[in-house]
Amino acid sequence: MSLCIDNIRLVRDGKPDATTSSVVVEDGRFVAVGDSVDRCEQHVDGQGQWLLPGLIDLNCHLREPGAERRGRIATETRAAAHGGFTTVCAAPDTSPVNDSGAVTNLIRDLAESQGVVRVLPVGAMTRGLGGEQLSDMAGLLSAGCVALGSGGRPTANSRVLRRCMAYAHTFGLTLFVQPENASLSAGGCAHDGVLAARLGLPGIPEVSETTAVSELLLLAEETGARLHIGPLSCARSLQLLESARQGGLRVTAEVAIHHLVHTDARIDGYDSTYHCRPPLRSEEDRQALLAGVESGLVDAITSQHRPQDGAAKQAPFPETEPGLSTVESVFSLGLGLVQSGDLSLGRLLEALGRGPAEVLGQAVPAIEPGNPADFFLVKPDESWWVAPETLLSAGKHAPVLYDNLPGVVSCTYVGGHCAYSDQKGNA
Amino acid sequence: MSHLLNVDEQLDSMARALTTLLTERRIESPRLVGIRTGGVWLAQALRERLHIESPCGELDIAFYRDDFSRMGLHPRVRPSWLPFETEGEHLILVDDVIMSGRTVRAAMNELFDYGRPECILLATLVDLGGRELPVQPDVVGQKLSLRPDQRVKLRGPQPLRMEIHDVPVEAS
Amino acid sequence: MAKTPGSLQHTPEGELRHFISIDGLDRAMLTRILDTADSFIEVGERTIKKVPLLRGRTVVNLFFEPSTRTRSTFELAAKRLSADVLNLDIGTSATSKGESLSDTLLNLRAMASDMFVIRHAASGAAHFIADAVTPDVAIINAGDGRHAHPTQAMLDMLTIRQHTGAFEGLKVAIVGDIEHSRVARSQIRALNTLGVEEVRLIAPDTLLPHKPEALGVRVFSHLEEGLRGVDVVIMLRLQRERMETALLPSEREYYKLYGLTTEKLARTAPNALVMHPGPINRGVEIESAVADGPQSVILGQVTNGIAIRMAVMSMAMSGQLAERQRESARNREGTRS
Numbered sequence: 001m002s003l004c005i006d007n008i009r010l011v012r013d014g015k016p017d018a019t020t021s022s023v024v025v026e027d028g029r030f031v032a033v034g035d036s037v038d039r040c041e042q043h044v045d046g047q048g049q050w051l052l053p054g055l056i057d058l059n060c061h062l063r064e065p066g067a068e069r070r071g072r073i074a075t076e077t078r079a080a081a082h083g084g085f086t087t088v089c090a091a092p093d094t095s096p097v098n099d100s101g102a103v104t105n106l107i108r109d110l111a112e113s114q115g116v117v118r119v120l121p122v123g124a125m126t127r128g129l130g131g132e133q134l135s136d137m138a139g140l141l142s143a144g145c146v147a148l149g150s151g152g153r154p155t156a157n158s159r160v161l162r163r164c165m166a167y168a169h170t171f172g173l174t175l176f177v178q179p180e181n182a183s184l185s186a187g188g189c190a191h192d193g194v195l196a197a198r199l200g201l202p203g204i205p206e207v208s209e210t211t212a213v214s215e216l217l218l219l220a221e222e223t224g225a226r227l228h229i230g231p232l233s234c235a236r237s238l239q240l241l242e243s244a245r246q247g248g249l250r251v252t253a254e255v256a257i258h259h260l261v262h263t264d265a266r267i268d269g270y271d272s273t274y275h276c277r278p279p280l281r282s283e284e285d286r287q288a289l290l291a292g293v294e295s296g297l298v299d300a301i302t303s304q305h306r307p308q309d310g311a312a313k314q315a316p317f318p319e320t321e322p323g324l325s326t327v328e329s330v331f332s333l334g335l336g337l338v339q340s341g342d343l344s345l346g347r348l349l350e351a352l353g354r355g356p357a358e359v360l361g362q363a364v365p366a367i368e369p370g371n372p373a374d375f376f377l378v379k380p381d382e383s384w385w386v387a388p389e390t391l392l393s394a395g396k397h398a399p400v401l402y403d404n405l406p407g408v409v410s411c412t413y414v415g416g417h418c419a420y421s422d423q424k425g426n427a
Numbered sequence: 428m429s430h431l432l433n434v435d436e437q438l439d440s441m442a443r444a445l446t447t448l449l450t451e452r453r454i455e456s457p458r459l460v461g462i463r464t465g466g467v468w469l470a471q472a473l474r475e476r477l478h479i480e481s482p483c484g485e486l487d488i489a490f491y492r493d494d495f496s497r498m499g500l501h502p503r504v505r506p507s508w509l510p511f512e513t514e515g516e517h518l519i520l521v522d523d524v525i526m527s528g529r530t531v532r533a534a535m536n537e538l539f540d541y542g543r544p545e546c547i548l549l550a551t552l553v554d555l556g557g558r559e560l561p562v563q564p565d566v567v568g569q570k571l572s573l574r575p576d577q578r579v580k581l582r583g584p585q586p587l588r589m590e591i592h593d594v595p596v597e598a599s
Numbered sequence: 600m601a602k603t604p605g606s607l608q609h610t611p612e613g614e615l616r617h618f619i620s621i622d623g624l625d626r627a628m629l630t631r632i633l634d635t636a637d638s639f640i641e642v643g644e645r646t647i648k649k650v651p652l653l654r655g656r657t658v659v660n661l662f663f664e665p666s667t668r669t670r671s672t673f674e675l676a677a678k679r680l681s682a683d684v685l686n687l688d689i690g691t692s693a694t695s696k697g698e699s700l701s702d703t704l705l706n707l708r709a710m711a712s713d714m715f716v717i718r719h720a721a722s723g724a725a726h727f728i729a730d731a732v733t734p735d736v737a738i739i740n741a742g743d744g745r746h747a748h749p750t751q752a753m754l755d756m757l758t759i760r761q762h763t764g765a766f767e768g769l770k771v772a773i774v775g776d777i778e779h780s781r782v783a784r785s786q787i788r789a790l791n792t793l794g795v796e797e798v799r800l801i802a803p804d805t806l807l808p809h810k811p812e813a814l815g816v817r818v819f820s821h822l823e824e825g826l827r828g829v830d831v832v833i834m835l836r837l838q839r840e841r842m843e844t845a846l847l848p849s850e851r852e853y854y855k856l857y858g859l860t861t862e863k864l865a866r867t868a869p870n871a872l873v874m875h876p877g878p879i880n881r882g883v884e885i886e887s888a889v890a891d892g893p894q895s896v897i898l899g900q901v902t903n904g905i906a907i908r909m910a911v912m913s914m915a916m917s918g919q920l921a922e923r924q925r926e927s928a929r930n931r932e933g934t935r936s
Contacts, residue, residue, distance in 0.1 A: 192809045193809060193810070194809070194810055194813040194814075196808075196809070197808035197809055197810065197811070197813065197814060198622070198784070198813075198814065199722060199723065199746055200722040200723075200743070200744055200745035200746030200747065200781060200784055201722050201723070201744075201745075201746075202722075202744075202745070203808075203809055205809070268601070268603065269601030269602050269603050269604070269607075269726070269730070270601055270722075270723035270726050270727060270730075271601035272601075272727075273601075311699065311701075314699070314701055314731060314732075315699070315700055315701075315721075315727065316700070316719060316721035316722070316723045316724035316726075316727045316743070316744075317721070317722065317723040317727065318721045318722060318723070318744065319700075319721050487638065489638070490638070490639075490642065490650035490651070490652050490913075491650060491651060491652075495652055495917065495920070496920050497920075497924065499614065499917035499918065499920060499921045500635070500652070500913050500914055500916075500917035502631060503631075503634070504634065504635050504638045505634070505637075505638060506637055506638040506640070506641035507638070507641055507642075508641070514646075536651065537650075539647070540642075540645050540646065540647035540648075540649065540650070541645050541646055541647075542646050
């Protein structure tokens with residue numbers, strides 16, 4: 001079966017081609033890029049849309065197993081495909097926690113049978129994410145985990161953290177750690193700023209992130225562990241990261257899309273949609289994060305997709321669950337930042353492609369013969385209406401809701417198979 | 428169009444009628460209580476004419492209205508002010524206009540929350556008829572019957588003027 | 600989609616329909632609340648201290664956090680308005696059985712409740728209920744987390760106005776644990792909205808919120824300095840657990856530095872008012888001689904508390920009823936066309 005997609009524009013070095021071209025896919029891989037090929041069994045007219053390599057998300061909570069009412073691999077991978085993602089890293093904070101090869105295998109089986117994009121499990125770095133005992137790191141690695149992580153939960157005990165890093169270093173494992181000093185963030189639910197003071201919301205101070213970043217950087221330096229940190233939310237965290245990088249430390253970092261588009265102003269009126277962790281911070285922080293992505297200091301933009309059911313957000317703000325349903329909006333929100341001049345298209349695509357691939361130690365995705373046919377088509381000049389009925393995720397609390405976002409993904413292919421198409425409903 | 432009644436003349440006749448009534452009933456030192464706002468102005472005018480020493484009480488019936496469900500709380504409530512004990516006293520309740528009788532009912536309910544008066548007499552400047560409750564004034568300045576498109580309004584306090592206005596009839 | 604405090608608390612016609620926070624209410628509205636409360640104070644002086652305004656209405660006191668004192672004043676206020684009152688201490692019943700807050704409230708609404716008086720440990724609880732659960736039931740906030748305790752703040756405003764006549768030109772100092780105090784947050788907002796000259800906060804840094812100046816205040820670390828020339832001193836209650844969480848070293852040191860004594864009170868303007876939302880920790884935040892002294896108005900605040908609660912309850916019920924009428928008028932229009 002061969003497929004030829006004609007009349008598409010490739011985007012090279014952050015610029016869409018002036019002329020249209022064609023790509024040919026056979027047996028799940030690109031076989032030709034350039035001119036149309038007549039002998040293909042199927043031809044698709046790209047109508048001048050952009051054809052981009054599939055996006056990679058390093059931080060995605062698929063919720064299965066354990067919290068299926070909040071999301072399932074079936075629903076959340078379709079949501080990912082709707083957002084242009086062809087690869088997502090599944091966070092370990094499932095129930096049971098992904099701290100053993102058995103759970104990793106279960107996730108891979110579910111992804112295989114029900115998922116529509118590539119699901120890369122991230123294992124837990126401590127048993128049950130309890131922050132006290134090491135998980136079976138080597139076992140998780142051999143079961144197929146691409147990295148081990150904290151699952152967004154703070155590891156309070158520095159000695160455990162140090163041993164996690166040392167042990168992970170033994171096997172060349174990458175650690176995904178969200179920096180948070182639990183004793184400084186205790187009880188908090190919002191950025192410790194003017195708004196939290198007015199709303200009487202217990203604050204999460206910047207130092208709860210920055211002290212943790214410092215600690216992580218020093219421990220990574222000492223243990224030699226391969227460390228990836230984020231999502232980062234504070235300007236000051238980026239300064240610490242930059243000086244560690246300048247000192248030669250091999251550390252990568254991510255920011256989540258919502259921290260690039262929103263500030264804590266969003267929580268006014270106790271809007272629990274925007275209850276997230278780390279919290280949305282100030283405009284200065286947002287600007288610094290954008291600058292960090294633009295300069296390359298930040299390697300990846302992630303979704304930190306955390307779908308919730310309605311009840312989880314229906315309570316007084318401090319008692320709601322943190323997290324946004326983002327995976328379908330990341331690319332569109334990013335494109336919005338490009339259109340407003342906050343980010344270049346080249347860096348946006350790198351932070352969603354090359355950057356995360358390098359963090360994972362994988363080949364950089366590109367539309368080239370021989371590469372897996374992971375790609376999506378997008379109409380950059382059209383917009384879509386974001387509303388519960390247009391979101392495929394089980395979580396309906398998107399960072400922008402009841403509004404239009406630029407960039408309509410018309411179809412997404414994973415290994416040459418259609419994972420999402422706006423033509424024939426959901427694949 | 429505005430039509431004026433002679434309020435002073437009406438007050439004089441009300442004062443005469445009240446004097447007669449008080450004599451008949453052997454009431455020696457009555458207390459005057461006006462219903463805000465018009466009733467208070469009239470009570471003060473009657474106080475001078477009847478040579479009553481004690482000051483007039485002022486009732487704000489906002490908390491006692493029976494149309495709270497439909498009309499809500501009046502935005503400008505002021506404290507009622509009764510500068511005397513009412514228990515066992517003879518009261519003259521004064522209002523500018525009586526129609527349905529609901530205002531007077533509310534005022535009497537309020538008065539009873541201050542204590543049990545010996546009796547209450549009712550004096551109104553104008554009686555428009557249209558009673559919805561069995562409440563009748565003891566003394567009335569003038570009976571009027573208005574067309575559906577007419578309203579009365581007492582202006583004051585100095586001078587006191589009663590105006591009759593035409594209002595556009597709502598299309599039904 | 601969440602509503603701002605302003606749009607949440609008003610009907611489209613600008614009447615009060617919930618009383619959640621001072622935030623979003625303008626000076627005219629606060630003045631109207633104080634004026635209405637003045638009328639209810641007069642009612643409290645009568646032989647029969649009761650008016651028929653809320654006759655036949657059901658007020659539910661929902662206390663998710665125990666507070667006998669505040670609940671009693673709300674109960675008394677509702678009864679003086681002739682409402683039927685239901686007291687529920689939810690802390691011990693429904694939510695411990697796993698019933699969600701929303702379910703509890705929807706069940707109560709189904710029992711034809713007209714008003715919920717809510718005390719909850721989470722900031723924003725009353726806002727959430729009015730916004731997302733039962734907007735057609737008048738919500739009165741009786742304290743939510745650290746956010747607001749607007750009836751307490753308004754009764755303090757009433758007390759201040761009774762003694763000073765006006766707010767213009769006043770300097771008011773609030774002393775103590777500002778960071779954890781919903782009362783202080785509401786007081787600061789109310790004082791600024793009513794147009795005082797200056798609000799001062801006097802506390803050590805551990806008891807102040809992040810960037811307190813953004814609340815529209817001047818911050819002082821030393822009591823003597825902060826009290827200089829003020830017309831009103833509001834002392835906040837110090838919770839014992841502040842010592843356990845490393846915010847303060849000891850009650851003794853706190854009293855030495857921030858306790859209001861006769862000697863320190865002398866720094867204020869002559870005859871400055873001394874206020875305290877109660878209950879008082881004598882010898883911790885205030886000297887007995889000051890609490891019981893001639894400048895203290897602590898006891899008079901209780902009478903005002905009932906009047907303020909009667910005022911906001913009747914005003915919110917009024918707005919809520921008006922809104923229901925408009926709603927049913929709209930429905931009639933809908934069926935007619």
